[in-house]
Amino acid sequence: MKLTMDEVLRQARPVMPVLVIEEIELALDLARALQDGGITVLEVTLRTPRALDALAAIRRELPQLLVGAGTLIHTEQFQEARDAGAQFAVSPGFTERLALAAEDAALPYLPGVMTPSEVLLALEHGYRSLKLFPADGASSVKMLKSFKGPFTGIRFCPTGGVTADNLLSFLRLPNVACVGGTWVAPSNLVRARAWDQITQLAAEARALAASLEAQP
Template sequence: MMLTMEHILRRAYPVLPVLVIDDVERAVGLAQALCAGGLNVIEVTLRTPQALEALKVIRQEVPDLIVGAGTVIHAEQFAQAIDAGAQFAVSPGFTERLAQAAQETELPYLPAVMTPSEVLAALEYGYRSLKLFPANGGASVRMLNSFKGPFTGISFCPTGGVTRDNLLSYLSLPNVACCGGTWIAPASLVQAQAWDQITQLAREACAMAGHLESLT
């Protein structure tokens, strides 16, 4: 089955971990810990020289996960991500050049927006799954709530400012498919290879989301 961004975000619920990996030796343990906690999709950001190799190793060793490349800011990174085995790409913004590169490679793509005009620009390229970045707490919750009216049928993945404390504020919105987050795998726990603790953070997020669903 060919993956679409809509399918990927549904699988990512409730949290899409946003990972910065600077040691390939830790990549598989980290991915396995998140998978054990109930998360199905991860984003390996292209912020370190080791990122592409880490992505490749995770794809090989943890086949149950859907793995994407994040922080894609140059058109040529789409081809690099595909070569490493990425199943989708995420950007911190939206440009015509990035959209064209994504379409040329046919890689499922999650561009980021912050304003209504950026949402309209993304819609013109056919994108109906969008990242809201940066997500700044209550202000972003209110913005997403206001987007429900004019932007029907659009799903958002707020990222950058989502924490355990405000996760449910976002997930309770009908136009939020999932949330991106770094708190689920903090650098201190990754460096300590505290995989059990990372698994627990993932389980807690899933449990919180499950409780929310039971109330609706």
């Protein structure tokens, strides 16, 4: 059965780490540290020269994880990501050409939106799981609340401004499936190989979400 983006987001809840990997030799240790903290879905952003190699290494050595490619802004990147083993694709925005490229590569696709018109365009192309980008705290929480009425059944993954401090503000919203963020694997901790601290950040995010789910 083909994996859907809705299934990816359900498995990712509460957080899909957005990983910027500069050195391929750090990729596996980083992925294992996040897995130890309870994370099972990762987004490797194609912002560095070794990103695709890092993604391929994680897929090869840790097949139990779901690994996607992020920051796809060119059509050819979708097939490159697929060839490297990516199981889904994420973009900061949405265009018809990117949607066609995702379809051609047979990748579940999470396009980015910011305005009602962009949501409508994505809806016209059949997308009901969307990335809200950038998500800059209180104003984005307010926007998502306003989206709930006209956009019934749409599920969002806010990214770009989500932190441990505002995580629950987003997860409380019924139209938020999960959030994306770099705070669970910040570049300074990755460079320092502080794997225990990254595991702790991931576990803390999951514990925060669990406390929310436990509320009556």
